[in-house]
Amino acid sequence: MxxxxxxxxxxxxxxxxxxxxxxxxxxxxxxxxxxxxxxxxxxxxxxxxxxxxxxxxxxxxxxxxxxxxxxxxxxxxxxxxxxxxxxxxxxxxxxxxxxxxxxxxxxxxxxxxxxxxxxxxxxxxxxxxxxxxxxxxVAAPVIENVRIITPEKDALTRELLDYLGRVGMPAGVHHPDSEIGRAVMENCPEDEGRWPVVSSLVGWCGHCPSVRALANQLYGRPDDIELDEVVDLVVVGAGPAGLAASVYASSEGLSTVCLEAEAIGGQAGTSSMIRNYLGFPRGISGMRLAQRARGQALRFGTRFFTGWPATGISPCEDGDHHIVHTEGGDVHARSVLIATGVDYRRLGVDSLEELVGRGVYYGAAMQAARELAGDHVVIVGGGNSAGQAAIHAARFASQVTIVVRRRDLTATMSSYLINEVEWNPRITVRGSTRVVDGGPDEVSHLAWLDLEDVDTGSRERVEARGLFLLLGAAPECGWLPDAVELDAKGFVLTGRDISREHWHDDVPPADLATTLRGIFAIGDIRSGSMKRVASATGEGASVVSLVHSWLAG
CATH class of the missing domain: 3.40.50.2300 (Response regulator)
Structure with a gap:
């Protein structure tokens, strides 16, 4: 070529x-x-x-x-x-x-x-x-920072590619019998047959059993932190909110550690093009925005660790600081910021859950869209992320259908995205519709979907090779202490929204403070948040003054 x-x-x-x-x-x-x-x-x-x-x-x-x-x-x-x-x-x-x-x-x-x-x-x-x-x-990478060796592009390989795309790291997939495949396997022959094998330009090579293992290789483990060090702030979550907090906290001299369970950038990192973010008139991809923010935070001294989700928070024995636990190690901190964002809700259709990674994807899965050239793709969801995913998929797929339970997109999607969707001749919107079933072809890849009209109950079977599910917010707060108050939907309560019984001397906690002193919450995980990139970064910047006040006693 x-x-x-x-x-x-x-x-x-x-x-x-x-x-x-x-x-x-x-x-x-x-x-x-x-x-x-x-x-x-x-x-x-x-x-x-x-x-x-x-x-x-x-x-x-x-x-x-x-x-x-x-x-x-x-x-x-x-x-x-x-x-x-x-x-x-x-x-x-x-x-x-x-x-x-x-x-x-x-x-x-x-x-x-x-x-x-x-x-x-x-x-x-x-x-x-x-x-x-x-x-x-779009383009195949000229320089591959990471090479994946495998005889077939299975679900795990696609997950690894999607992760690498989200963190802005060019990667390629090669067969073990190819010239590149043979050269890589010469450096790690003991892993032959345990696919996929991953090789990085920085020198490590070996079998990679999960995205978490890849993230650990790229960015390290939390237990690399010296055990006797207590940092000023640990930020749990590296989406836009957590990244903004990391930049402002470290730029103001606070020792800051940021933990991210998956890819830096969170869900926003999967957005192919954000056009309404201040200062980028031609738009910017979520991945670029996240990597630039990470670079800023690193410059000011933030330390990042990915691939180890937080599993709990407990007080130190002497009670003067918190301990954030992960399976890879603990982080001791004087203050904690919860910025874990939310996950996409599951569709709940067993036949499609079995096809995740083989035509069915939660999130935008930008890398997977390249493989669907000439096919029909279905996007489920009516938010901005769904609109961005549809526009990106339409660059490759011959037909894209947005499926939404509401009658149209006006209540949930920004006007500029609705205009792009309406103009694009490859994109169709099916309102008052839901996906109720689907099945594979002879090689166990998604081949068809059943769509149901939510008003009449009538069903239609359509051919589809790709299904991208962007179903809205599902908070995951099971790792938080019971003392952190949540709302009825599972989001973290802060400020005046906290029950009056937790106020001190009839004074509510600070706007972004939780029921546990020294622990704050920002971004999508916070009850009542706007669920927009700009509002998340605004909260990330403003919470730092509250952290300063807390640290000052």
Whole structure:
């Protein structure tokens, strides 16, 4: 396979764009065309010869009919490519008004001012962001930080790939008889036959029985902390709330440890593109946002440990601090922040639970979407995560159906996502519907689903190779002490929502404090939280002042 291509369509400014994109020619196959027919023919030629198209750059200097044909035609020919409209400065103000709706609906990924001269880094920064996201979500990795050796891509292998994708680590899967497979197995022959075998560029190699084992290899165990050290704050959960708290706490001089049971970023890390987060006008993937936040926290001194969920909290014997327990070791801390987020609720259909990892997935499973090219995919859920998953899946699948029990998406999904879903010709929404059954093909992979109308009870069987379940919040607080008060649904109560009997001198605890002194809760796990990335990060920032007050006595 040759280098991925950048196709530029311009009728009158080809020289300007050719000069601007010359810097990409070393790593991309840059093609310059003048009209819509040539652009489509070039894309088909590239795809037919084994090349991928990463980016279409469309000059707004075409007439309106040609311009709209270019926008729609490029999506139809290569749905995985990013699309950018560039506008000459003489018409940028008018184009900005004309194409605002197209950008908001996802018809194009960005409208950019044409480069005004050499080193227009604002322009190239935007192009770099889109190529970065394309490489992370579509392209096969050129450099593999992790290699998975296995004779078949089973459910565990897919879980490992999904985890590695969520933490931003390029990975590849290779057969044991391949050249790469044989080279890896030479370094760990004792594990042959115990698949999958995982090899990392940092030097370790061996059988990997679980995602937790992989996380431990990548990030270490909590018992690496010196036993006589009591940290100022332990953050349990590295979703947006926990990451924000880690950044602000460590930047203000608090010794901070962050524990994460799975992948840094939490559920938000599975979002293919968050477009309404402040400061990212072209959007940012949940994985990128999480890894940048982790990098910030590391810079200020936060220590991260993943793969070991917290199993309990108890007071120290002398009573002056808390102990957070994990199966991999204990962490002693003067204050504890609960930021574990929530899990997706289970569907409760036994026939589909048996197919988890083989066409059925809880969460967005971005890596799995690549394997469903040309297939029918069903997304169950009506929240923003479901909308983002549907838009991402539609880049690969021939048909995507969003199934939701409500009549439509207006009560649960952001308007910008509803607009993207409505415009995308590959996505259909089926309201007042639920999934009630499903079954496999001859190789035990999902093949069909039964959909039921919740009003009439009528059923329809549809072919489907992928089912992604994003069913809403299910808190998991069984590891918390009984003294931490929960609401009727199992979320942690804080501040004035705590029962009056737990107030001190008729004064409620601080807004984000729980019933146990020195223990706080933020983000989705907190009762009454907004369940949005921005609100979670806001709580993560604001809780640090409460931690300071507690530590000050």
């Amino acid at each position: 040759g280098a991925p291509a950048i196709v530029i369509a311009s009728a009158h400014h080809a020289d300007v764009l050719a000069e601007a994109f010359a810097r990409y020619e070393r790593e991309y196959d840059v093609r310059l065309v003048g009209d819509e027919l040539t652009a489509r023919a070039t894309a088909k030629e590239l795809m037919g010869s084994g090349h991928q198209v990463a980016l279409f750059v469309i000059d707004s200097d075409h007439d309106q009919d040609t311009l709209h044909a270019l926008i729609g035609g490029t999506r139809k020919v290569v749905p995985t490519a990013r699309r950018v409209i560039v506008s000459h400065i003489s018409r940028f103000r008018a184009d900005n008004a004309d194409f605002r709706a197209a950008v908001a609906a996802g018809k194009v990924d960005a409208l950019l001012l044409m480069p005004q001269g050499p080193r227009d880094e604002e322009f190239h920064g935007a192009i770099g962001e889109m190529l970065n996201e394309w490489n992370a979500t």
